[in-house]
Structures are given as C-alpha cells and as structure tokens.
Amino acid sequence: MAAAADSHGLTFRQDYFGDPAAWAALAALLKATFGIDVSIQDRFGGPDPTSMPFGYFDADGVCAANFSAFSMPMIIDGRLVRTAGFQSGAVRPQWRGKGLYRDLMNRAFGWCDEQGFELGILLTNKPALYEPYGFRILPQHRFVGSPPPVATKPAGRARALSLDNAADIALIRQALHTRTPVSPVFAVAAQAEMFLLNSAFDASIRLSLMEDWEAVVAWTSEGTTFELLDIAGKSIPPLSAILSALDQHPDHVRVCFPPGKLGRQATPEPCPSDISLMIRGDGANPVSGPVMLSPMAEF
Ligand SMILES: CC(C)(COP(=O)(O)OP(=O)(O)OC[C@H]1O[C@@H](n2cnc3c(N)ncnc32)[C@H](O)[C@@H]1OP(=O)(O)O)[C@@H](O)C(=O)NCCC(=O)NCCS
Missing domain, CATH: 3.40.630 (Aminopeptidase)
Structure with a gap:
C-alpha cells in the first residue's frame, strides 16, 4: 500500500484494497457514480487479487477519484497475451475538471507499461477520453x-x-x-x-x-x-x-x-452498444476477423 503527495487537499493511495475502509469508500464512489454495488463481490471472495487501484481520498476517508488496473490474460489469435484491464474510473462531481483523472490514468498506464503488460483493454461510453493515451476502438460483433x-x-x-x-x-x-x-x-x-x-x-x-x-x-x-x-x-x-x-x-x-x-x-x-471496447498496445495486432468480448467478462 502506498500513500503519496496531496493534490487539491486529497491524499493519493495506490494498491489500497488491503484496507477494508478504503475498499468500502471505493464501493461508495462507484455506487454514487454508476449506481452499481461492487461490494457484493465480498460474497464471492472479494475483489480481484490482481487489482491495482489508484485513488485520491479526502481527510474523512471519502474516495474522491479512482482508476484501477487488473490482470486479465487473454488468448488472441491462439497466443496468450499479457493483458491489463482498466475499470472503476470515476471522480466525484465536486472534484471533476481538476486533472485528477488525467493523473490517475497516467499513473495506471505507466504502472502497466512498467509491469510489461502487452495490451490494455477497457470498455467505455467516452472513447475520446482514452484516445490521447493510445487506445483505439475494436468494433464488436x-x-x-x-x-x-x-x-x-x-x-x-x-x-x-x-x-x-x-x-x-x-x-x-x-x-x-x-x-x-x-x-x-x-x-x-x-x-x-x-x-x-x-x-x-x-x-x-x-x-x-x-x-x-x-x-x-x-x-x-x-x-x-x-x-x-x-x-x-x-x-x-x-x-x-x-x-x-x-x-x-x-x-x-x-x-x-x-x-x-x-x-x-x-x-x-x-x-449495437453505447459502450466501446478499446485496446492499447501491440498485443492485439494479430486480431483478424470479427471479435466480441464475452459480456460475462465485461468490467
Ligand atoms: C470522466 C471523468 C472520470 C473525468 O474526470 P476528471 O477528473 O474531471 O477529468 P480530468 O479533469 O482529469 O480531465 C482529464 C482529461 O479528460 C478530458 N475529459 C473529461 N471529461 C471528458 C469526457 N466526458 N469526454 C471526453 N474527455 C473528457 C478532459 O478534457 C481532460 O483532457 P486533457 O487531459 O486533454 O486536458 C469524470 O467526469 C467522471 O467520473 N464521470 C462519470 C463517470 C465516468 O464517465 N467515468 C469514465 C467511465 S469510462
């Protein structure tokens, strides 16, 4: 678990799922932002142990902003590709427009590059947000x-x-x-x-x-x-x-x-979907022909 310099009076924390209060604070952020309750994962053994969350917290422990990476190895055209998925991207309304998400994206993508992931993958209704970081849409069929x-x-x-x-x-x-x-x-x-x-x-x-x-x-x-x-x-x-x-x-x-x-x-x-599948990196260059990520793997 790591804590680092403040931004806008918030404290940066990485790899914080070992702290149940911080995990609950992320669940509250995602409930408020997307209306989904990820804490039900506690019934199934908790969050993905490969998760690497990057977040900003206020002095009361409220999670103001988060972006998480996790490992999701994929088979692509017969080859096992080291793939990182990105999820749980959200900033509470009062902290938006201050560059927090940019900071978290840079940290998460930088971390994945350091770890040697060949491919990044995410699902989003805002593809323009990720294009500057090298993500491109992979049409789904x-x-x-x-x-x-x-x-x-x-x-x-x-x-x-x-x-x-x-x-x-x-x-x-x-x-x-x-x-x-x-x-x-x-x-x-x-x-x-x-x-x-x-x-x-x-x-x-x-x-x-x-x-x-x-x-x-x-x-x-x-x-x-x-x-x-x-x-x-x-x-x-x-x-x-x-x-x-x-x-x-x-x-x-x-x-x-x-x-x-x-x-x-x-x-x-x-x-047909408002949600785009996006990929970043060389790992999917061999993708030939139509693909779809199973809805059971959606994140
Ligand atoms: C989208 C969201 C995470 C942005 O957070 P933020 O902290 O306000 O973003 P930042 O201030 O760090 O801006 C980062 C960059 O994203 C751009 N951006 C922000 N909102 C955007 C949007 N809706 N569409 C496209 N680009 C957007 C900014 O212009 C900025 O670009 P720049 O780096 O070239 O200046 C936040 O508005 C949010 O939580 N929205 C609701 C949940 C959501 O949509 N999450 C993403 C789902 S994939």
Whole structure:
C-alpha cells in the first residue's frame, strides 16, 4: 500500500484494497457514480487479487477519484497475451475538471507499461477520453444463426446453478479457474471475479452446469432467441449438445464470443452498444476477423 503527495487537499493511495475502509469508500464512489454495488463481490471472495487501484481520498476517508488496473490474460489469435484491464474510473462531481483523472490514468498506464503488460483493454461510453493515451476502438460483433440439428448423442441434462448457494459459487469459481478459453481467436484466459459479478448484476443471466463436459454455461433466453454468453469449462461442448442439455428449442441463436469451438457456422453482425471496447498496445495486432468480448467478462 502506498500513500503519496496531496493534490487539491486529497491524499493519493495506490494498491489500497488491503484496507477494508478504503475498499468500502471505493464501493461508495462507484455506487454514487454508476449506481452499481461492487461490494457484493465480498460474497464471492472479494475483489480481484490482481487489482491495482489508484485513488485520491479526502481527510474523512471519502474516495474522491479512482482508476484501477487488473490482470486479465487473454488468448488472441491462439497466443496468450499479457493483458491489463482498466475499470472503476470515476471522480466525484465536486472534484471533476481538476486533472485528477488525467493523473490517475497516467499513473495506471505507466504502472502497466512498467509491469510489461502487452495490451490494455477497457470498455467505455467516452472513447475520446482514452484516445490521447493510445487506445483505439475494436468494433464488436456478435454471431447469429439458426440452431443446429438436434444432437444425436445424448448430452445429459444440465443443472441450474444459483449464486445464493455457496456450493454452486465454489463450483463456478473452480470452473473459472480451470477453464479452457471459450475461443482461440479472442477470449479471456483467466479472470473469475467479473463473471460472478456480472451474473449477480443481471437477473436474466442463467448459469447451468453440464456435468459431462465439466462446463458452466452462461446464457439467456428471450422469446425465440437463445443467447450464449460464455462457457467456463474444461472443454467446450458443441452448440447442439448445449441446446439439448438446456432443453432449449430456439428459432435463433446469438453467440457473444467468436464461436469457432461450437461446431456451428454463424454470421457476425455489428453489436449495437453505447459502450466501446478499446485496446492499447501491440498485443492485439494479430486480431483478424470479427471479435466480441464475452459480456460475462465485461468490467
Ligand atoms: C470522466 C471523468 C472520470 C473525468 O474526470 P476528471 O477528473 O474531471 O477529468 P480530468 O479533469 O482529469 O480531465 C482529464 C482529461 O479528460 C478530458 N475529459 C473529461 N471529461 C471528458 C469526457 N466526458 N469526454 C471526453 N474527455 C473528457 C478532459 O478534457 C481532460 O483532457 P486533457 O487531459 O486533454 O486536458 C469524470 O467526469 C467522471 O467520473 N464521470 C462519470 C463517470 C465516468 O464517465 N467515468 C469514465 C467511465 S469510462
């Protein structure tokens, strides 16, 4: 944990998640700014241990400004790429326009460069904020198609998992820690916390265990459309087996990651969103073809 020179009467702190009061102060900043409660992560084992938060605090311990980096190794075109994600960027209104965020971005990007990360990645509704720091938009595509023929081999029945059940949470964590990347083209190789947090934030997301494949499938179903968000598993079942195990009979299937491992052709279509995926660094130069970061990895 480090404290350093004041700015605007505030104290700079880095790597402060070991201090529960400071973590709670960040959660309060994010609640006030984005209306989300990241403290529910405490139910799942706390924040990502690789997180490196950079923040400014006032004399009462209020977190005035923050920007965090964390490690999120990715598989990109078959190669493991040391990737840093950036998240939790916010400044309380009374401290905006004073250069605090510029200072925190410089510190966070500088730290990541020192650590040897090849690629930086973030999601934002303000891309112009990050362009001066070398970030560029990577357009996202989801992959749509008709369902495959019904599986000929019995796929076994999937079991619904619940985040209200400690044993299920442990099972999901285990699956995330031993997962094979869901795509060789563009996928998270290791990162558990966002998958759990995103599941907790969105009640429409369903998690199901396909025991035979040791795979946790994250999905939604709306009308006649089945949406496959992610698969955390030791192996990736084909789409036909997934639909059979989940007893789903959709007219349309939408896959939120490059679907090469699913044994089914799909057509990429631009993903409508106010949020841009941005990358910085050389690590993603080999990205060829359409990609999407699974919504379960969103941060
Ligand atoms: C966006 C936000 C973090 C900026 O914080 P801030 O401390 O006021 O920013 P700074 O004063 O350090 O300004 C840093 C730079 O960003 C620019 N900037 C600020 N707000 C911006 C915006 N909405 N869009 C584009 N650029 C912006 C500033 O002009 C400045 O540019 P410069 O370095 O060339 O002078 C703050 O307004 C905020 O918390 N907004 C709500 C949450 C949010 O949008 N977070 C970012 C989500 S990815």
